[in-house]
Amino acid sequence: MIESHMHRLVQMENSGLINMIVDEKYEDLGRMYYLFRRVSNGLVLIRDVMTSYIRDTGKQLLTDPERLKDPVDFVQHLLDLKDKYDKIITSAFRNDKTFQNALNSSFEYFINLNSRSPEFISLFVDDKLRKGLRGVTEEDVELLLDKVMMLFRYLQEKDVFEKYYKQHLAKRLLSGKSVSDDAERSLIVKLKTECGYQFTSKLEGMFTDMKTSQDTMQGFHASHGSDIGDGPMLSVQVLTTGSWPTQPITTCKLPAEILGICEKFRNYYLGTHTGRRLSWQTNMGTADLKATFGKGQKHELNVSTYQMCVLMLFNDADRLSYKEIEQVTEIPTFDLKRCLQSLACVKGKNVLRKEPMSKDIVDTDTFLFNDKYTSKFFKVKIGTVAAQRESEPENQETRQRVEEDRKPQIEAAIVRIMKARRVLDHNNIVAEVTKQLQSRFLPNPVVIKKRIESLIEREFLERDKGDRKLYRYLA
Known part of the structure; x- marks a missing residue:
């Protein structure tokens, strides 16, 4: 039933x-x-x-x-x-x-x-x-x-x-x-x-780098504490190149007050470590700025390093054009526009005013210090306007980097297999490589074929003279 x-x-x-x-x-x-x-x-x-x-x-x-x-x-x-x-x-x-x-x-x-x-x-x-x-x-x-x-x-x-x-x-x-x-x-x-x-x-x-950086900063403050006085305080994280995501090194012109203490840190670090190089990643930093607005209202602004560079220009000027800011700070165009957008166009965080007022930043805009800015908070965090997820071009770029990273992994797997087997046909190599790498990604058979060709060119492998689909390992 x-x-x-x-x-x-x-x-x-x-x-x-x-x-x-x-x-x-x-x-x-x-x-x-x-x-x-x-x-x-x-x-x-x-x-x-x-x-x-x-x-x-x-x-x-x-x-x-x-x-x-x-x-x-x-x-x-x-x-x-x-x-x-x-x-x-x-x-x-x-x-x-x-x-x-x-x-x-x-x-x-x-x-x-x-x-x-x-x-x-x-x-x-x-x-x-x-x-x-x-x-x-x-x-x-x-x-x-x-x-x-x-x-x-x-x-x-x-x-x-x-x-x-x-x-x-x-x-x-x-x-x-x-x-x-x-x-x-x-x-x-x-x-x-x-x-x-x-x-x-x-x-x-x-x-490990974060922990080491804390110890480095303690040593720096212990040896240079008296030199700094009332100047800006610096906190540095020293990142090992191989461990962190590779960032394109984008530099900007730091204010003179900041450059001085950065140079002191550089001398201290290179004096205690031999054979190393330091390059500042200004696109990854943050700063706390004390600001005084109209009627003596004081706030502490938490901003990015780029935003700090822009805001400190207004210590000596009330009005600056986009071109002037770009010329003095040397911040890359894309980053500068995002930075100015967050300082002048976000309601409740607009410590600058923009003329003419609009959502987008163009080269003809002028910026003024917003004397009338108020907030019920003493500490104000001004984030950078950014999307949570990657845009399509950024996603494509990440994909390309991943594809590049996969090539040596596929080649290493092919060499490992061929070293053990000495002679193997094409289909079996593809199957073995896929099996070895599937815990990380599924390699494309077309890419595997290209990597085999590359290894043949560099004389790691050779084709069998009688059977084109058979490969031999060259010791």
Whole structure:
């Protein structure tokens, strides 16, 4: 009787399997599971219909432009969906392993349909570790991180996640915005367990640099404290080039008051370390400025280094054109426009006035010190106008960097395999390389072929004279 009616029962319009899943009818789902397990293909039918439904709803989620506007909300929705299906499998389907495997393969399928999933998961972690975990217990933090790791396991491009995670972690560490060092380290331990030491060595190096920088600054203040007097205070983080995300070195002309103390630090650092070079990353710094507005109202402004360079020009001038600011500070055009936009166009943070007033910055604009600026807070943070997620050109650039990073990894895998096997045909090399690298990313067979060609040119491998598809390792 069950076998005769099971297809109709599963597909009934208002009370079939899909409706039970949508309405979270755990008892009804449990009854269906209990009945259908009595017939040979009963559970296969339930599993196939459930898998198809999960994949379809996942695809809809990934193609919904409204959902994709907010990466944090998008990932939260994924986690909520996973919780819901986990609960169904645990409470209604008796924790059936075959259902759990079907759920995992469905999530892996649709998460990887969106090439921006690694970026969005990293942005979700960034949001939570930056501000979203205050007032929650350590157990709740661990639970959330475990859920994030579950989504991470579904990613085929784990190296893309690493790229974004490194950028976001760097910003949190350098701005002192991380909500908890323990939570940061806990996630790195989880990533290390999942992907090995190689994956997290640079992330751990970033933490080491932060600690070393604290010790360096203590030494600097101990030896130069009396020289500084009432001048500006300097705090420097010395970043090892290989560990941190590579940033294009953009320089700007620092104010004379700042240059003096920067030079003292340079002399101190190079005097205590031999064979090193220092280059200032002014695009990554922040500053606290004391400002006095009309009627003697005082505020402390927390700004970026670029914003500091612009604001300090108004100590000696009431009105400056865009061109004058650009000429004196030498800040790159794109950064300068964003910087001026945040100082003059954001309501409640407009310590400068712009003429003519508009949302965008153009070369003909003029800027004035806003004497009438008021705020109910003594300390005012003026952020830089920036998008939470990368723009399409930035995303393309990140992708290109990832592709470049993959080339030596693919070549190393090919050489490792050929060294052990000595002679191997093309298809087997592709299969072996894919197997070795799939824990980090799924290499494209076309790229593998190009890397083999490159290794042949550099005489690591040679083609067999009789069979073009056979390669030999050259010792």
